[in-house]
Amino acid sequence: MIWNEAIECMRRDEMRKLQEMRFKRTVERVYHNCEPYRKRMQEAGIAPDDFRGIDDVAKLPFTSKKDLRDYYPFRLLSVPMSEIVRLQASSGTTGKPIVVGYTRRDLGIWSEVGARCFTAYGLGKQDVVQVSYGYGLFTGGLGAHCAVETIGGAVLPMSSGNTEKQIMLMHDFGAVGLACTPSYALYLADAMKDSGIPREEFKLKVGAFGAEPWTEAMRRELQEKLGIKAYDLYGLTEIIGPGVGHECACQNGTHLCEDHFYPEIVDPTTGEPLPAGQTGELVFSTISKEGMPLLRFRTRDLTSLNYEPCLCGRTSVRMNRILGRCDDMLIIRGVNVFPSQLEAVICEIDELEPHYFIVVDRVNNLDTFEVQVEVKAEFYSDEMNRMLDLRRRIIHRLQSVIGLSPDVKLVEPRSIERSQGKAKRVLDKRKFN
Amino acid sequence: MLIKQLSVFLENKKGRFTEVARLLGEAGVNMSAFTVSESSDFGILRIIVSDTDRAVDVLRSNLYAVSLTDVVCLYCPNQPGALARAMEIITKAGIFIEYMYAFAQVDSAHVIIRPDDTKRCVEVLKANQLTLLAASDLYKL
Numbered sequence: 001m002i003w004n005e006a007i008e009c010m011r012r013d014e015m016r017k018l019q020e021m022r023f024k025r026t027v028e029r030v031y032h033n034c035e036p037y038r039k040r041m042q043e044a045g046i047a048p049d050d051f052r053g054i055d056d057v058a059k060l061p062f063t064s065k066k067d068l069r070d071y072y073p074f075r076l077l078s079v080p081m082s083e084i085v086r087l088q089a090s091s092g093t094t095g096k097p098i099v100v101g102y103t104r105r106d107l108g109i110w111s112e113v114g115a116r117c118f119t120a121y122g123l124g125k126q127d128v129v130q131v132s133y134g135y136g137l138f139t140g141g142l143g144a145h146c147a148v149e150t151i152g153g154a155v156l157p158m159s160s161g162n163t164e165k166q167i168m169l170m171h172d173f174g175a176v177g178l179a180c181t182p183s184y185a186l187y188l189a190d191a192m193k194d195s196g197i198p199r200e201e202f203k204l205k206v207g208a209f210g211a212e213p214w215t216e217a218m219r220r221e222l223q224e225k226l227g228i229k230a231y232d233l234y235g236l237t238e239i240i241g242p243g244v245g246h247e248c249a250c251q252n253g254t255h256l257c258e259d260h261f262y263p264e265i266v267d268p269t270t271g272e273p274l275p276a277g278q279t280g281e282l283v284f285s286t287i288s289k290e291g292m293p294l295l296r297f298r299t300r301d302l303t304s305l306n307y308e309p310c311l312c313g314r315t316s317v318r319m320n321r322i323l324g325r326c327d328d329m330l331i332i333r334g335v336n337v338f339p340s341q342l343e344a345v346i347c348e349i350d351e352l353e354p355h356y357f358i359v360v361d362r363v364n365n366l367d368t369f370e371v372q373v374e375v376k377a378e379f380y381s382d383e384m385n386r387m388l389d390l391r392r393r394i395i396h397r398l399q400s401v402i403g404l405s406p407d408v409k410l411v412e413p414r415s416i417e418r419s420q421g422k423a424k425r426v427l428d429k430r431k432f433n
Numbered sequence: 434m435l436i437k438q439l440s441v442f443l444e445n446k447k448g449r450f451t452e453v454a455r456l457l458g459e460a461g462v463n464m465s466a467f468t469v470s471e472s473s474d475f476g477i478l479r480i481i482v483s484d485t486d487r488a489v490d491v492l493r494s495n496l497y498a499v500s501l502t503d504v505v506c507l508y509c510p511n512q513p514g515a516l517a518r519a520m521e522i523i524t525k526a527g528i529f530i531e532y533m534y535a536f537a538q539v540d541s542a543h544v545i546i547r548p549d550d551t552k553r554c555v556e557v558l559k560a561n562q563l564t565l566l567a568a569s570d571l572y573k574l
Contacts, residue, residue: 380500
């Protein structure tokens with residue numbers, strides 16, 4: 001099923017015209033209404049008139065995650081606060097989140113793209129959809145919520161946690177769709193099994209999973225364990241939230257809502273645009289948003305784009321699986337983790353040397369997160385209880401800051417490699433392909 | 434009557450103890466007794482050696498985390514009930530034992546005890562005519 005056939009199946013040349021028209025308007029909007037963008041364009045010697053079409057995209061300045069932090073909280077807004085009707089935020093490195101403001105029209109766009117996603121998954125107005133993404137500042141919960149309402153489905157706004165109740169209501173209310181992170185879905189799969197309720201008593205058919213990278217192997221596992229079709233629901237807070245892209249019944253790439261979010265692939269080092277089909281860093285420009293339009297936002301995600309029409313009938317560009325990230329941010333169990341956050345905590349703990357090493361892996365499709373730390377010589381205790389207690393305290397401190405509980409491993413003195421230059425502090429063994 | 438015990442922090446990895454034993458051997462240090470207390474990813478090796486200072490030097494210069502702890506070494510006849518008697522004395526005195534380990538020979542047994550109050554433990558055991566070994570005695574065994 002296709003929500004907006006006119007757009008999703010539009011001829012490529014027409015799509016390009018639509019994108020050009022919207023992109024031009026966005027360039028004008030940010031130039032005239034957002035000081036950081038105006039300055040940056042002036043510095044680069046570009047006026048809005050110099051942007052004549054898609055071929056001129058490379059002339060425009062990039063936006064980085066750092067910009068969103070530097071202009072915290074509202075300096076990247078292109079409208080006055082009176083026009084903003086919603087604020088959402090995601091985690092950042094230093095405790096300050098990244099803030100996004102939406103106008104009423106932006107929320108309409110968000111609902112529209114969300115509706116395309118859930119329709120592509122085969123859901124409709126007859127279906128109960130359980131939203132088990134967290135509700136709140138995180139875009140996951142409210143994003144999926146409005147999408148389901150838009151297609152006329154019945155939203156079951158569970159948020160995350162309280163697993164027993166999730167299973168009970170999924171069963172009693174006959175939820176057909178489940179929207180959550182893939183790792184939480186796996187957790188729920190086990191809980192369904194533990195509940196003792198036979199699978200055939202559940203109506204669940206479809207999963208809309210996102211907010212963390214996941215693999216084909218994980219899809220197989222989710223589909224098998226839950227007895228459903230598992231689809232990618234792609235999104236970034238900076239761009240709009242979940243709804244930037246979605247898979248279709250073909251499960252062969254993530255269709256991007258490119259009439260609102262213009263994608264490019266660039267060389268992650270030089271920033272030069274790469275030819276279609278090549279792997280590089282994914283960059284998005286929002287071309288219809290009013291509240292906080294972003295020009296050429298660098299996602300740091302590595303992937304490639306496929307412009308071939310899909311067997312489902314859509315002509316929209318498809319994003320291949322994300323291969324990894326080109327900066328140091330780790331997404332572990334759906335949570336953004338920056339090594340610098342861990343560093344700050346570790347440096348505050350008296351008993352620890354300021355050295356650490358992070359090992360991330362995926363075992364049975366769940367992320368493992370190990371942090372190796374060295375105890376200062378004078379704090380090594382002869383008593384096991386004291387060492388275990390120290391480890392517990394470290395875990396607690398890290399958890400309270402990053403929101404995830406790492407497996408802390410106390411290692412021998414000087415066993416963590418010291419580096420003269422840029423320290424290698426992370427080993428991410430996960431394979432996203 | 435107190436004995437210096439070395440405690441060495443070791444990661445649970447293949448060959449860690451082997452290396453400690455080799456380093457001490459090369460330095461001509463003998464081990465009289467040892468025990469390992471382990472958790473899932475690290476262990477604490479506790480050793481009584483013939484030359485504490487030398488052992489500490491060798492291990493620290495090889496970057497091991499080594500600490501010194503005072504322990505008590507109790508002599509018991511290697512007979513049924515001998516340990517029970519000593520333990521009753523310690524318990525009655527309200528002394529808590531953090532950990533202990535033992536080794537027995539033909540007719541004698543030696544128990545190394547790490548009490549929460551070392552001084553008092555020594556006093557109580559002595560007052561009850563139990564034999565405690567000095568470091569020099571133990572190293573000769």
